[in-house]
Amino acid sequence: MNEPRCTSDPSGDKLQDWIQEMAVYVKSIDPKxxxxxxxxxxxxxxxxxxxxxNPNTYAQLVGTDFVRNHQVLGVDFASVHIYADSWISQAISDNHLPFIKSWMEAHIEDAEKYLEMPVIFAEFGVSAKDPGFNSSFRNTLINTVYKTILNSTKKGGSGAGSLLWQLFPDGTDYMDDGYAIVLSKSPSTSSIISLQSTRLALFNSMCSWRCHWSCNKKHVMEKILYYDEL
Known part of the structure; x- marks a missing residue:
């Protein structure tokens, strides 16, 4: 499901029951x-x-529960979204960046400590329609997300990846909801995305997930994954 909520039951029990029923049902049809x-x-x-x-007090009243929901049998990995411009303030603010970092680190920690599963930051971005928007801030935001993921990757942690909302090919930006990035029109952003992909690909090609940096590749990988701000 995409961004499930059940505001009629802030206890979370109704949504929890639905997740439990559906996860087992889906696995019974397709266990692979x-x-x-x-x-x-x-x-x-x-x-x-x-x-x-949480970004605000309302967030704890929408019927979802990150840790409890992901402890359901049949759920394989955790998902989190990041929309500081929707949750905190629409106007661009440097306050968004420390929130994003702490939000990600908290969920990575909980995925390791309580859930023992990977966590994907499955949507993140910033809208060009926000007051004060500029591409430099968007690049800084993307770098903040990528750096946090890499810090987890270097430790063999649960931070398993991130997905921008959203990348558009040429000619389709008429569907833009404000968050679209057309790579050909955003060369600096494209470079950041490419560099992140390269670093993660190098890591995956040289070190297994289970090594947790105990192998002799540790120092080599630290150099490859060292994060320089662009």
Whole structure:
């Protein structure tokens, strides 16, 4: 599902029951494919000590619960979205960046400590329609996300990847909702995405997921994954 919520039941029980039923049902039909929920990542009643990481107080009342929902049998990996310009303030602000970093680090930590599964930051971006938007801020935001992922990758952690919302090919930007990035028209952003892809591909080709940096490739990989701001 995409960004499920159930505001009629802030306890989260109704959505939890639905996730439990559907995850097992989907696996009974197709046990060979990975299942995820599509959550935005809001912390709910099962982890009140994590409310501090939510973007606002409303987030804890929408019927979702990041940790509890992902503990359901049949769910294979965790999903989180990142929309500081929707959740905190629409106007571009440097306050968005520390939120994004702490939001990601909290979910990576919980995926390792409580869920023991990878976490994908399945949507993130910033809208060109936001007051004060500029491409430099967008690049800084993308770099913040990518750097946090790489820091987890270097430690063999649960940060498993990130997906921009959204990349458009030439000629389709008439469908742009504000978040679209057309690579041919955004060379600096394209370079950032390419560099991230290259670094992750190098890591995956040289080191297995289970080595957790205990192998003799550690120092070589540290150099490859060292993150220079662009």
């Amino acid at each position: 494919h990975l299942v995820e929920i599509g959550l935005e990542g809001f912390y709910g009643p099962s982890t009140p000590q994590r409310f501090q990481f």
